[in-house]
Each structure stands twice: as structure tokens, then as C-alpha cells.
Amino acid sequence: MxxxxxxxxxxxxxxxxxxxxxxxxxxxxxxxxxxxxxxxxxxxxxxxxxxxxxxxxxxxxxxxxxxxxxxxxxxxxxxIGMLFQNSALFDSMTVEQNIIFPLEMFSEMSRSEKVDRANYCLERVNLAGRNKLYPAELSGGMKKRVGIARAISMSPKYxxxxxxNSGLDPETAILxxxxxxxxxxxxxxxxxxxxxxxxxxxxxxxxxxxxxxxxxxxxxxNKEIAHTDVEELNNFVFASPFMKAAKERF
The missing domain is CATH 3.40.50.300 (P-loop containing nucleotide triphosphate hydrolases)
Structure with a gap:
């Protein structure tokens, strides 16, 4: 907690x-x-x-x-694992090197163990086999997923x-x-x-x-938010017609 x-x-x-x-x-x-x-x-x-x-x-x-x-x-x-808004990947490092970076700082794993962990994290975010790509070769959604892979490389408690989801299309945001x-x-x-x-x-x-x-x-x-009478919250969350319709479903 x-x-x-x-x-x-x-x-x-x-x-x-x-x-x-x-x-x-x-x-x-x-x-x-x-x-x-x-x-x-x-x-x-x-x-x-x-x-x-x-x-x-x-x-x-x-x-x-x-x-x-x-x-x-x-x-x-x-x-602690952290995903920054712009993913904050190192442009000069490959995907694999970016994921291994926290392990280099904080773990005592062998080189092969670090690579194995990077491979596992890439599988978890559905990017298996992308180890040698550089950030410039990735889409925005892929960069977010690499950032998440790096964030979980140390099996975080937090x-x-x-x-x-900033800058992502709706389908990718849902993923x-x-x-x-x-x-x-x-x-x-x-x-x-x-x-x-x-x-x-x-x-x-x-x-x-x-x-x-x-x-x-x-x-x-999120169930309670649909029934709040706090004006400032309602104005923020349900400003669009789509969200107003969603509120009715709750």
C-alpha cells in the first residue's frame, strides 16, 4: 500500500x-x-x-x-516500475537494452538472465522478437509497450x-x-x-x-463516479455526449 x-x-x-x-x-x-x-x-x-x-x-x-x-x-x-508520458526510451539503445537498463542498475543477474528477463517482458507486451529494433523504428503504441516492458523488468511491487494513452488511437489505448x-x-x-x-x-x-x-x-x-453530484467532477468526466451516454449505462 x-x-x-x-x-x-x-x-x-x-x-x-x-x-x-x-x-x-x-x-x-x-x-x-x-x-x-x-x-x-x-x-x-x-x-x-x-x-x-x-x-x-x-x-x-x-x-x-x-x-x-x-x-x-x-x-x-x-x-518501483514507471512508465513516463513520452515512454522516455533511450534513442541510442535497442529495445532489449532499454528493458535491461534497470536490471543493470539494480540487479545482480548474469547477462543471460537479463536477456531472458527482457525476452519474457517483451512476450508479456506482445512484442516478442523486437529486441534489436531502436525506438525510432517503433510506432507510438509499441513505444508505450516497450516502456511497460521496462517498467515490469524488476517485477515491481509499485x-x-x-x-x-496520450497520442494513441482508441483501439491501441484500449489494448x-x-x-x-x-x-x-x-x-x-x-x-x-x-x-x-x-x-x-x-x-x-x-x-x-x-x-x-x-x-x-x-x-x-468508476461505478460511484457515475452517480456523483459533485459539479466539478461531472463537468470534467461527462463533458462529451459520448460520456454522458456512458453515464446512463451505469
Missing amino acids: IEVQNIHKSFGDNHVLRGIDAKFEPGKISLIIGGSGSGKSTLLKCMVGLHAPEQGKVIYNGEDFTRMDFEARIPIRKE LFVDEP IDELISELTDEYQCTTVVVTHDMNSVMGIGDYILFLYKGQKWWEGS
């Missing part, structure tokens, strides 16, 4: 996060949603240690991550995903959602996804945290 308690984060005079509290449970997909500038990605970066909050705690299974120094954080970092769901179930990891994709919200949202102007405005499941 990951718990955030009273998280505040500012950049100069811009108070981006204003006292966020939330719990993210293992084996479930938690989605962080909200408009642009609401603090979604900032919260995610605070959770993984890329930003230091001015106030509050990020707790991994009872351990206060925010109070740890670099060395103390290493065991938890080994258990999986963080930032805008996995990415299904893959995230399958991997969450397989590893029973605590999965946290930042997204603007309302199809993801209605499809895989076990727990949804809605941020509005840097505050926690609502939390619940």
Missing part, C-alpha cells in the same frame, strides 16, 4: 498541491484525474521522489519515503504510469489499458495511473482520485 498524507507542493508562488490525502491499495488500479494544472503529475512525482513536498508524507507499507535519504530509498526504488490491468493482477502491484482518458476511468478505475485546483475534490470507484 502507498499512502500520501497532507502533501503540499509549490513552485515559487504557485501552490500546486494543497494538502492531498489518499491511499493506493495493492492489486488495484488507482487513477489520478483532473484538469490541466490540477496537480496530477506533480503528485505522482512526489510519490516516486522526483519532487520533494514542502509538507506531508509519502508512506510505502509503513515506511516514510519522504524522510529517507538517497541510500535508504534504494530498496523501495528497486520495487507501478506508476503517466498518461499511458494498453487491458495490459495494465493484466499486469496489475499478475504482480498484485499497487498501480497508480495519471490519465485524461475517460475510457480508462470507466473501464479500469478501481479507485479514482479527482484533483481540482490542487485539492482532493472527490474519490471513489
Whole structure:
């Protein structure tokens, strides 16, 4: 489990996060949603240690991550897999080398074990045999899947995903959602996804945290979201005619 308690984060005079509290449970997909500038990605970066909050705690299974120094954080970092919004693949590395990169940093596997693990991860994301391709040779959806393969290379206990469906066509976005769901179930990891994709919200949202102007405005499941009377949430989620129709089905 990951718990955030009273998280505040500012950049100069811009108070981006204003006292966020939330719990993210293992084996479930938690989605962080909200408009642009609401603090979604900032919260995610605070959770993984890329930003230091001015106030509050990020707790991994009872351990206060925010109070740890670099060395103390290493065991938890080994258990974290992360897919960045643009996939963040190394252009000069092959697909196989990109996937092996975390294993080179954090594992004591032999070379053959690392290659075997890369092959397994590529099979899990339906990209078997693409080891020697470079990122420039991949489509956007394939890059996302390679990014996911790299994120699961260390068999993560915690999986963080930032805008996995941005720039993808609807069919590919559904495949990415299904893959995230399958991997969450397989590893029973605590999965946290930042997204603007309302199809993801209605499809895989076990727990949804809605941020509005840097505050926690609502939390619940995708079944509960269809029956909320929170105006700001309704305006955000059900703005399109398609989503309004989807709400009626729930």
C-alpha cells in the first residue's frame, strides 16, 4: 500500500498541491484525474521522489519515503516500475537494452538472465522478437509497450504510469489499458495511473482520485463516479455526449 498524507507542493508562488490525502491499495488500479494544472503529475512525482513536498508524507507499507535519504530509498526504488508520458526510451539503445537498463542498475543477474528477463517482458507486451529494433523504428503504441516492458523488468511491487494513452488511437489505448490491468493482477502491484482518458476511468478505475485546483475534490470507484453530484467532477468526466451516454449505462 502507498499512502500520501497532507502533501503540499509549490513552485515559487504557485501552490500546486494543497494538502492531498489518499491511499493506493495493492492489486488495484488507482487513477489520478483532473484538469490541466490540477496537480496530477506533480503528485505522482512526489510519490516516486522526483519532487520533494514542502509538507506531508509519502508512506510505502509503513515506511516514510519522504524522510529517507538517497541510500535508504534504494530498496523501495528497486520495487518501483514507471512508465513516463513520452515512454522516455533511450534513442541510442535497442529495445532489449532499454528493458535491461534497470536490471543493470539494480540487479545482480548474469547477462543471460537479463536477456531472458527482457525476452519474457517483451512476450508479456506482445512484442516478442523486437529486441534489436531502436525506438525510432517503433510506432507510438509499441513505444508505450516497450516502456511497460521496462517498467515490469524488476517485477515491481509499485507501478506508476503517466498518461499511458496520450497520442494513441482508441483501439491501441484500449489494448494498453487491458495490459495494465493484466499486469496489475499478475504482480498484485499497487498501480497508480495519471490519465485524461475517460475510457480508462470507466473501464479500469478501481479507485479514482479527482484533483481540482490542487485539492482532493472527490474519490471513489468508476461505478460511484457515475452517480456523483459533485459539479466539478461531472463537468470534467461527462463533458462529451459520448460520456454522458456512458453515464446512463451505469
